[in-house]
Amino acid sequence: MISRRRLLAASVALPLAASVAGCVRHPSAPAVGTTRPLPIPPLTTGQVGADGVRRFELTARTGTTEMLPGKATPTWGYNGSVLGPALRARRGERVAFTITNNLPEATTVHWHGMRVPARCDGGPHQTIEAGGTWSPEWTVDQPAATLWYHPHPHGSTEKHVYRGLSGFFLIDDEHADGLDLPRRYGVDDIPLVIQDRRFAADGRLDETDSSTYGLLGDTIITNGISDAHLSVRTERVRLRILNGSSSRLFNLARSDDRPFDLIATDGGFLEKPLSLSRMQLSPGERAEIVLELRAGQTLTLRSLPIEPRAGLSDPAEFGFDDTFDILTLRAAPQLTPSPALPGALATITPLGAAATTRSFELQWYMINGQRMDMNRIDLTVQAGATEVWEVRNADNWPHNFHIHDVRFQVIGIDGLPPPQALSGWKDTVYTEPGRTYTLAMRFSGHTDPTYPYMYHCHLLHHEDQGMMGQFLVLGPGQQPAPMVMSGNDSGHGH
Structure with missing residues (x-):
């Protein structure tokens, strides 16, 4: 097949930085063996008013983050310098948001994975201008799942996410309440967004396009920082994992090569836990896994080279040969017992005949x-x-x-x-x-x-x-109407 570089005259392909191939560590990164505690995004359940509506406030803003030790990196975040709070709501609840854009340019907030009215979706038609506010509102109507929110402005989504804008949106329901799973947020139920970044010598993000494929980084950032570790106090820990990268795929494995249990994917629980030794996630995908540790054990969650790769023009160009350490898990000398995983998690009924x-x-x-x-x-x-x-x-x-x-x-x-x-x-x-x-x-x-x-x-x-x-x-009898750029449309959904 002819390479797209020769066909897309408007695109200029630059070679990957040498530091990406083979995953050479960035010179500003800490030495191997030195880690920092994993930041846990603050959890917010908003405020429930007399009308029963659960209300949240988000502000997109600029800031600085110590992504690399001792380096101040200019970043963007929601309600903070990078990433955003983990939002939590229940199926059947009415939720409402006041979202303020304090960035120097227009953005949007898309609810990835959410069943939501189109005017509340936060795609490229729901632009929030600099200094503007958007107020979407809808009823949560889907099973328990790990979703996320992120910008979606057409033509600049990659840069907005790369600078730090994303967060988790956790949905609960009665069925999930009855499952004996790790559920203490920040203790044995851990949100984990995995992203790759490149840095200039002064700690600033390197946003130079490495190729027409997209941005690939030489440094892994977990929950906003490099070289993170998690102190584990229970026999089992649940990781809600998001691949929040622009372009990179991850092939996740334990450093001891023991299996882990996959319990949920993007839209909710599997029918039963699935034992795996490898799990691949492309950008935007989520997975919930449960790891079992022994007292005093230290292990690393790693990303291994991507397989399969048939039909690819140059797997190395896409980072498929790279290996990264994602997160170090350190088990305490004594661990609180965790119950065995349920044998059944959910019932998934095939959708049946399609029209x-x-x-x-x-x-x-x-x-x-x-x-x-x-x-x-x-x-x-x-x-x-x-x-x-x-x-x-x-x-x-x-x-x-x-x-x-x-x-x-x-x-x-x-x-x-x-x-x-x-x-x-x-x-x-x-x-x-x-x-x-x-x-x-x-x-x-x-x-x-x-x-x-x-x-x-x-x-x-x-x-x-x-x-x-x-x-x-x-709906029945409806015909497409002229499209309108909504700007600061109130976005109320029914």
């Missing part, structure tokens, strides 16, 4: 031969419809696929059943070159003839370059 099947081809920053056009609706969907989407990576690059407002089931890969790790609910899936992923989904009852949802590659440079489309969810 519509659609095909999507991913190639050259395009989907089905088109780049994103903010003024073009690519397809319309009937509210409540069950559809099957066949997504093929026709490229010689890594891509993945994310759909707003829906959870989907991966029902086939090239016509064969998917691996067990993909047996749960997903909203983002990695697509290997040359393979077709068959996804089944049922759309919500949120209808809007004006405001669209997005589907796109979640490798952020690809998204920014136009690898994205738009769809409307319509």
Whole structure:
């Protein structure tokens, strides 16, 4: 296949920095063996008013963060200098947000994985201008899951996320309440966002595009800092893991090569715990795993080289050969006993017959031969419809696929059943070159003839370059209406 660099005249491919290949440590990074305590994002459940609405406040702002020891890195964050608080709400609750943009430029806040009215989705049509405020409101209507929120301004999403804007959104429900799982936030239930970064000598983020593929870093940042460790006081610890990187895939493993248990993916629990020794996450994907430790044990969560890699033009260019230490876990000399994991976690019912099947081809920053056009609706969907989407990576690059407002089931890969790790609910899936992923989904009852949802590659440079489309969810008899850039639209959803 001809390299895209020779076909995209508007793009200039630069070689990867030598420090990325082989994962040479940044000169400002601490010496091997020295770590800092893992920061735990503050947990907020907002304030419940007399009307029963749970209200949250977020402010996007600039700041400085000691990502590297002794270095002050200019960063962006929500309610702080980097990342944002972990938001927590329950299924069935009404939630409302007041979001203020104190950044020097416009941004948005997208609720990744949330079933939410389109006008509240926080995609590129819900722009919050510098100095402006946005107030979305909706009812949480989906099972317990680990979601996240992040910027989604068209053309600049990668830079906004790279500078530090993202946070967890945790949903609880009665079913999850009844499962005997680690659930003490910050003790044995740990949110963990994994990201890669590059730094200049003075500690500033190096935002220089390393290639047309997107930003790849030589330093791993966990919850906002490099070289972190977690002190473990219980026999089992639950990690809610988000790949919050722009472009890098991770292949996670324990340093002792013992298995761990996967209990949930993007959209909620698996049917039962799945024992794994490797787990791959592409940007935007989440997974909940449970690790068992022995008293006094120290182990490292690592990322190993990515497999498989068939059909890729140059795996090393995409960081597939790299190995990183992600997080050191240090078990106390005496550990509090943890109960065994439940044998059953959830019931996942196949969605059944679909009224519509659609095909999507991913190639050259395009989907089905088109780049994103903010003024073009690519397809319309009937509210409540069950559809099957066949997504093929026709490229010689890594891509993945994310759909707003829906959870989907991966029902086939090239016509064969998917691996067990993909047996749960997903909203983002990695697509290997040359393979077709068959996804089944049922759309919500949120209808809007004006405001669209997005589907796109979640490798952020690809998204920014136009690898994205738009769809409307319509009710009976509804027709698409002229689109409106909402700006500081109140965003109330029903």
